[in-house]
Amino acid sequence: MNKLTYLWEALRESLWFIPMCIVIGAVLLALGLIELEAAVEREQLAEHWPTLFGVGADGSRALLSAIASSMITVAGVTFSITVxxxxxxxxxxxxxxLRNFMRNRSNQAVLGVFVGVFAYCLVVLRTIRGGDQGVFVPGLAVLGALLLAFVAISFLIFFIHHIATSIQATSIIKSAATETLEAIDRLFPTEIGEATAEHVGNAPGARVDLAAQAWITIPAQQSGYIQGIDADALLHVACAQDIIVRMEKEIGEFVIEASPLVSVTGKSPGDETIWELNAAYTIDWRRAVEQDATYGIQQIVDVALKALSPGINDTTTAIICVDFLGMILARLIARHIETPYHSDNGQLRLITRGPTFSNLLSQAFDQIRRNAEGNVAVLIRLLQSLETLTKLTVNVQRHQALRQQAALIIETAERTVPMAYDRMPIQAIRDRIFPLPADESR
Known part of the structure; x- marks a missing residue:
């Protein structure tokens, strides 16, 4: 993903961009209706529809003033409710x-509609003339203000319903999970076959003695979290300069200015090459999910950890988090995670760093397991998710990672759950995940 994509995502997440666009549209609509009023015969409109277009200058001013004042008041209330x-x-x-709330299109649109109607009324109110200055009342624009006021009322009713549902645990977790699933589909679009391994053994890197290479580190030019990496740009630089590029940091990691960002071997890079390598990285002061599925998982894990904290002790929310994490891992378990070695014409050019299935599985369940000691319901749901995942893959490496995680959860349960009765459902799942040989089960 390039810089323009991240700029667009930053605009999407801002609370001002969509409201500003709506305000500009409302002002243009007001100007257009005012100009249209000058092109039609107002007397004929007032004669045929006196109720709609027969309002005088004073009545129009009063109506527009009432709508404008109410809209700016409601906009303030809406902003307060959002905060x-x-x-x-x-x-x-x-x-x-909070980022998911900020980028929610509904919240932005509601705020934009209220402020837009306010701006619309101000523009129309400015053009109304009466008395000695001559009479000009843009009837179409005034009618438009009345219709927009009803639209704003419907948006207010929708906003009250929307904000009440959006702060519920399920809605918050579902929003983070949906964003993570989209990132997985974007980052790992290819499904694996039954015999596909996690890494390709005959990859170019397997035929190169990387340890014997003389690596030159390229420092980062700024500090922050790595939001995205343009791997194609890094590969292009490596091919153009006839070098091998190795990532020292992966997406989501925090990099400090002047610390190693990438390493190269083959020849000493020039200033232009160093600039091009740094330009392939998008670094900011916060993480983003677009190229960082790990961060999407971490958001849901954080909700589960908060729910398991002694001050809140909300087991149900933690179980919901485990359910959605299982859904994310179910999508991921069928996807091929590419080898870190990238070549051009059979020659190794780029060595990337990225997550593996085992790392993402640990990211999803390790912290929850540690904080769920003694919580039978959460431990059971963790094992149930792992049991489901083991049925969705025949990949040896991933199946082994699932069984290892299940063994850790079972060990935690045996150590922290004192009553044998509470351990019975855990032992039942254990027997299904780790079935005994036929001769031992008799």
């Missing part, structure tokens, strides 16, 4: 989900 909802969600769940 309160953000505060509640941050304290109850995690501050990392």
């Amino acid at each position: 309160v909802a953000l505060s509640l969600a941050s304290s109850q769940y995690t501050s990392r989900i």
